[in-house]
Amino acid sequence: MDFENKTDSFQPNWQYATRDSIEQVEEGVQLAPKFNDSGTIPCITQHVETGDVLMFAYMNQEALYLTIEKAYAHYWSRSRQKLWMKGESSGMRQKVHQVLIDDDQDCIILKVSLTSPTKGGKEASCHVGYKTCFYREVTSTQDGPQLRFIETEKVFDPEVVYEGMENPTKL
Amino acid sequence: MDFENKTDSFQPNWQYATRDSIEQVEEGVQLAPKFNDSGTIPCITQHVETGDVLMFAYMNQEALYLTIEKAYAHYWSRSRQKLWMKGESSGMRQKVHQVLIDDDQDCIILKVSLTSPTKGGKEASCHVGYKTCFYREVTSTQDGPQLRFIETEKVFDPEVVYEGMENPTKL
Numbered sequence: 511m512d513f514e515n516k517t518d519s520f521q522p523n524w525q526y527a528t529r530d531s532i533e534q535v536e537e538g539v540q541l542a543p544k545f546n547d548s549g550t551i552p553c554i555t556q557h558v559e560t561g562d563v564l565m566f567a568y569m570n571q572e573a574l575y576l577t578i579e580k581a582y583a584h585y586w587s588r589s590r591q592k593l594w595m596k597g598e599s600s601g602m603r604q605k606v607h608q609v610l611i612d613d614d615q616d617c618i619i620l621k622v623s624l625t626s627p628t629k630g631g632k633e634a635s636c637h638v639g640y641k642t643c644f645y646r647e648v649t650s651t652q653d654g655p656q657l658r659f660i661e662t663e664k665v666f667d668p669e670v671v672y673e674g675m676e677n678p679t680k681l
Numbered sequence: 682m683d684f685e686n687k688t689d690s691f692q693p694n695w696q697y698a699t700r701d702s703i704e705q706v707e708e709g710v711q712l713a714p715k716f717n718d719s720g721t722i723p724c725i726t727q728h729v730e731t732g733d734v735l736m737f738a739y740m741n742q743e744a745l746y747l748t749i750e751k752a753y754a755h756y757w758s759r760s761r762q763k764l765w766m767k768g769e770s771s772g773m774r775q776k777v778h779q780v781l782i783d784d785d786q787d788c789i790i791l792k793v794s795l796t797s798p799t800k801g802g803k804e805a806s807c808h809v810g811y812k813t814c815f816y817r818e819v820t821s822t823q824d825g826p827q828l829r830f831i832e833t834e835k836v837f838d839p840e841v842v843y844e845g846m847e848n849p850t851k852l
Contacts, residue, residue: 524825529852536809536850539828541819544851554725554734561732563725563781566788578819578826609819610734611828613809614850617737638707638784648712648749648780654695655749657710657782679707679785680715681700 517593522575529615536613544616545571550586551618555635557642558607558621564635565643569618581606583620589680600671601628602635631666637678639664693746700786707784715787716742721757722789726806728813729778729792735806736814740789752777754791760851771842772799773806802837808849810835810842 527540535542545551550568557564569577570586573593577584583596583604597603604622611618624633636643645661698711706713716722721739728735740748741757744764748755754767754775768774775793782789795804807814816832 532848532850532852535852539817541826541828552723552737554737556732556734561727563727563734563790566723566725566783578821610815610831611817611819612737612814613807613811613816617814619734619815636784640784643783643788644781644790645784646710646782648782650749655712657712660781677703679703681703681706 517572520572520575522572523579526571535615541611542615543574543611543618544614546616548588550588551616553585553618553620555583555604555620555622558623562642563644564604564622564624564641574618577606577620578609583622587678589678596635597625599675600637601625602633602671604635627666627671629666629670631671634665637668637672639666639668641665691743693743694750697742706786712782713786714745714782714789715785717787719759721759722787724756724789724791726754726775726791726793729794733813734815735775735793735795735812745789748777748791749780754793758849760849767806768796770846771808772796773804773842775806798837798842800837800841802842805836808839808843810837810839812836 527542529535529542529544534540543551549570553567553569555564567585568588573584573586583606585594585596587594603625606620606622608621609618624635626633634641640661645659646657647660648655649658698713700706700713700715705711714722720741724738724740726735738756739759744755744757754777756765756767758765774796777791777793779792780789795806797804805812811832816830817828818831819826820829
């Protein structure tokens with residue numbers, strides 16, 4: 511299996527297994543991930559100590575390879591069409607303690623610990639300034655659902671940490 | 682915003698908010714989820730007590746609406762192009778205790794408790810017979826990565842619980 515979207519210098523030492531049967535994929539010990547039509551696989555990132563889901567992103571073949579090899583989280587940015595190591599600009603790196611894969615091998619979990627932003631603040635993962643990206647819950651009101659903040663304070667100042675950088679959120 | 686892929690009898694009592702600005706989406710209290718080109722939003726389902734990620738699936742607008750309204754997890758099957766309530770055939774339902782949404786409102790978390798299969802076995806979520814879909818971790822060997830089972834025993838017999846049904850795993 512060839513790596514798609516790979517950077518020029520990328521020379522993997524091993525290849526993902528091909529997906530030959532449902533039994534192999536579900537009950538086997540070969541790493542045979544399914545990359546979707548865009549060449550990516552979804553990834554859920556959890557804090558290794560609390561189990562809190564910090565973020566959700568996508569990996570291409572190279573990002574998953576580098577995450578396994580380097581033990582730091584790498585992702586594929588679909589909007590920028592670019593491989594990135596989490597924290598490369600902010601300092602908010604994700605040290606990988608465990609990598610899990612699901613039954614049909616089309617979703618990854620990373621269990622990570624965090625480092626703090628280089629420019630000040632507490633350990634965090636979310637570009638908005640909260641510890642996790644999931645800082646709001648859906649509550650019910652008479653007029654339908656409304657969001658409620660479950661993280662009430664930002665742990666770093668995004669305007670300092672991401673000064674001059676484009677907000678990744680797309681409408 | 683119209684609901685896509687809706688069933689004929691579906692009459693929502695409220696609508697999702699439109700996405701007007703990054704500030705509204707990231708810092709506001711309106712539920713303004715982003716459904717992708719296929720009309721779906723990814724959903725991470727965690728056990729409310731342990732924090733273990735049980736499964737990863739997709740919702741369309743109707744599935745998210747029904748999940749919020751009924752407090753039982755509903756998903757959209759991309760392979761079957763069908764709305765389903767988790768557990769409708771197996772009995773392995775997911776009672777929803779909390780719904781979270783991320784910074785740019787393009788990913789959902791459900792915190793759920795589980796019910797056991799109607800035909801016998803312990804509470805579980807995964808069609809293969811394990812409690813969670815993430816029953817294997819990626820380990821490193823000299824020849825590259827290999828999977829290791831972190832759940833070593835199935836908690837129900839999938840051939841009994843899903844007798845006569847097609848395996849949802851696609852190669």
